[in-house]
Amino acid sequence: MIEVNDIHKSFGDSEILKGISTVFEKGKTNLIIGQSGSGKTVFLKTLLGLFIPEQGSISYDGKIYSKLSPDQKSELRAEMGMVFQGSALFDSMTIAENVKFPLRMFTKQNKSEMNDRVNIVLKRVNLDDAHNKLPSEASGGMQKRVAIARAIVNQPKYLFCDEPNSGLDPRTATVIDNLIQEITQEYDITTVINTHDMNSVMEIGEKIVFLKDGIKEWEGSNKNIFKTDNEAVTNFVYSSDLFQRVQKMYLEEDQ
Numbered sequence: 001m002i003e004v005n006d007i008h009k010s011f012g013d014s015e016i017l018k019g020i021s022t023v024f025e026k027g028k029t030n031l032i033i034g035q036s037g038s039g040k041t042v043f044l045k046t047l048l049g050l051f052i053p054e055q056g057s058i059s060y061d062g063k064i065y066s067k068l069s070p071d072q073k074s075e076l077r078a079e080m081g082m083v084f085q086g087s088a089l090f091d092s093m094t095i096a097e098n099v100k101f102p103l104r105m106f107t108k109q110n111k112s113e114m115n116d117r118v119n120i121v122l123k124r125v126n127l128d129d130a131h132n133k134l135p136s137e138a139s140g141g142m143q144k145r146v147a148i149a150r151a152i153v154n155q156p157k158y159l160f161c162d163e164p165n166s167g168l169d170p171r172t173a174t175v176i177d178n179l180i181q182e183i184t185q186e187y188d189i190t191t192v193i194n195t196h197d198m199n200s201v202m203e204i205g206e207k208i209v210f211l212k213d214g215i216k217e218w219e220g221s222n223k224n225i226f227k228t229d230n231e232a233v234t235n236f237v238y239s240s241d242l243f244q245r246v247q248k249m250y251l252e253e254d255q
Helices: 040-047 070-077 095-106 111-124 140-152 170-187 198-204 231-238 241-254
Strands: 002-011 014-024 029-033 055-060 080-083 158-162 190-194 207-212 215-220
Touching: 002 040, 014 040, 014 055, 014 207, 029 040, 029 170, 029 198, 040 158, 040 190, 080 140, 095 111, 095 140, 111 140, 140 158, 140 170, 158 170, 170 190, 170 198, 207 231, 215 231
Parallel strands: 014 215, 029 190, 029 207, 080 158, 158 190
Antiparallel strands: 002 014, 002 055, 207 215
């Protein structure tokens, strides 16, 4: 569980996060959504410890980040997995070597132990025959699965995903969404996903935090996002490509 209490973050005279408080629950897919410029990316990077807020606190299973020693912060970072927007794979490394990289960085496992762990996670993301491929030989969807395997290879307590469906077709995006949700539940991870994709919201949005101009404008689940009377949320939802497609489908059925 990640608890956020009254977070403020500014750059120069520009205040980006304006007193956000929320809880990201363990074993659930927690989504951060909002228009461009709403503060989503800054919020995610603050959760990762890359940005330090001027006010407020963030605690990870009861451990307040600002009160940790440098060694304790390093230990906490080792418990975090990250799926980057562009997958961020090393081009010169094979898929197996990419996945093994965090084990080399953060563990003292021997070669056999690392190989066993790589085999386990690649099998979990249905890539057990792709060890020796280079990222350039993999499709966009495969690269995302490699990125997920690398993010969970250290058995993290916290999984962060920045626009994991960026650049994917809708069908592949749904596969990635479902994989992230399955892994979250299987390993009981606290997963936080930064996204603008309403397909993801409807597929896996167990907890949704909607930001607008650096403020938490609304929070809830995909079961009640269509029921809210919050104008900012409804404008975001009804302007989405997903809503337009659903609306068009219903109009065509009525004709």
